[in-house]
Amino acid sequence: MSTLALTPWAFDWRSPRARGQVPSRIVPNVPARGPAVQEVAPDDAALVAQASAGSERAFSMLYRRHARYVAGVAYRLLGGDAELDDVVQETFCDAHAALASLNEPAGLRAWLARIAVRRVHKRLAKRRRWRWMIGEAAQGAPLVSDPAQRQRVDALYEALGTLPADLRLPWTLHHVEGETLPDVAAMCEVSLATAKRRIAEAAERLERKLQP
C-alpha cells in the first residue's frame, strides 16, 4: 500500500483566492547596493504599449516580471523540468507576436498563463501520443522541496500522466495551482460547465488510479 493511501491529504477544495490568500504582486527588484531610492517601475499596460511599438527593453522588462510565474505554472502542469525552457520561450514568443491584439494589458499575466496552458497542452498531447505509439516511459515527477511529500507527489504525477491533457490540465490548475473554476475555464479556453465536468472526471479517474 502506498504512502499516499495511508495518509489521505486534508485538502480545502476552495482555491487560495477563495480562501482569501491573494497572491502578492511582484515587487520590482531593489538594488542591493547604492542609495536606497524608491523606484517606480512602469505598469504592465505601459510596457505592453511600448513593447507593441517595438521596444525590446519594454518587452524584456515584461519578461523579467512574469517569466518566473509562467515557469512555475508550466512546471507544475508539465510535471517536470525537461521541457520547461522551451515552453517559457514559446509562451513569450507567442505573446510577443500577438501583443498588439491584447485588449486588456492589465490582464497580461492571465493572458500569458492561457498561452502557456495552450503550449503545455500541445506537449502533453504529443507526449501521450508517443507513449501510446512506442511505449515511452512516463516523465518523472517534479522535484519537491519537502522530502516528506515526495512519494505522494510522485504517485500523483504518475497518475496524472495517465490522463489526457484535456482532463489533466483543468484538474491541476484547480487543485494544484489553486485557480478558481471560472479562471480554469478561461485558461483552458472552455466553458465553465466543461471545466467543471472535466475536473470532476479527472478526479474520478485519479481516485481510481490512486486506490490502494
Place this chain on the structure above:
Amino acid sequence: MKPTPPDDLKASLEPPWDEVREQRVLGRVMDEQRRRAAASAGQPGRRRVAAGVAVVFVAAAAAAVLVVQRRAHVMSTPAVVASAGASAIAPLTAPTSGDREQTMALADGSQATLVREAGLQVEEQRADRVRIVQKRGEVRYDVRADPSRDFQVRAGGTSIKVNGTIFAVRVSADYVEVRVERGKAEVDDGARSRDLVSGESLRVPIHVDGSTDAGASDPDSTPDPWARAPLPQAPSAASLQADADSARVAGNNGEAAVALRKLVALHPKDPRVPGALFTLGRVERSRGRDDESARAFERCVAAAPKGPLAADALAEAAASWASAGATAAAKADAAKYLSRYPDGPSAARMRALASP
C-alpha cells in the same frame, strides 16, 4: 479516497528557475524574435507571394517539360540548376555587406545566415539535393535533418557535406574555415576528407590558384592542417555556460568567473556573450571584486548596446564603480545612463550617483 493534494503542494513545487536560466531563456526569446523579423523582412507581401506562386507554377510546368527533354544534359553538366519553386524561396545569389546579417530560408527548410561581407550562390536546391557555392565571407548554416537529402556547400575548393548540422563556413583570401556547432560535417577537398563533430573546427589554406592545401605531403614542409595540425577543440559556448551555471549553483564563483571569461574569449560572436558578461559582473561583485564587476558590465553594454541587458548593465556598472570607490567612473556611467534612459527603471538611482 479523493485525490486531494496538500495545501502547500504548490509552494513545494517551485521550478529550479534562477536568474541565469531566466537570462538564458530571454536570450533565446529575443533571438527567435529577431529571426522571425529577419525572415518576414526577407519575404515579400502576401499579394506578391500569391502572384509569385502563380508565376512560379507556370514556370515550374515549363521547367518540368524542359527538364524531361534535356535530362541527360542536366545530369552531365554542372550548370546552375535551380527549380522555379526554389528560386521563389531563396535568391540564387545572396551577398550582404558590413555587419548586417541576412537569413535565407532554403527550400528544404534549412537556413543560411550571411554575415561579414558574405556571398553565396545556390546552385541547386531540391527536396533531395542542395548545392551551395560560398564565394566569400562567413555563413552560418542551420541544416534540417533529412537522411534522404544530400546537402553540400563548396568553398574555395573544399566541399562540406552535412545532414542535420549547424555549422559555419568562413572564406577568406588565405583559408576556408569550417566550424561545427552541432552535429557532424564531412569536409573534403577531393583528395582527403575529415569528419568534424560538434565543437571542432578546421582551417584549410587556399593556394593562389584557388585550390586548398590538402595536397601537401612533405612532412618537412609547412604543417599540413589535415594530417598534422591538432584540431582546435575549444569547449563550446554551451558547455562553458553550463560549467558556469554549475559552478554558481555549487557556490564556486571563482570557477564560474573563469568559465564565463573563457566563453567570452573563445566565442566572442556567440549570442550568449552579453548574458555571460552580465552574469560575470554579478559574479565578480559577489567575490568583492567591484572594479572587475564594473568592467564586465561595461563590456556587456559594449557587446550589445541595444540589447535587452544594456540598460541594466550600464546601471550596474555605475553601481559597481561606486562600490569600488571610483567615483568619477561611477558618475560617468550614471550620466551615460541618464542620457540614454532618462525614464529608465534605475534613473532615480543613477541621478543619486551622478550628483551625490
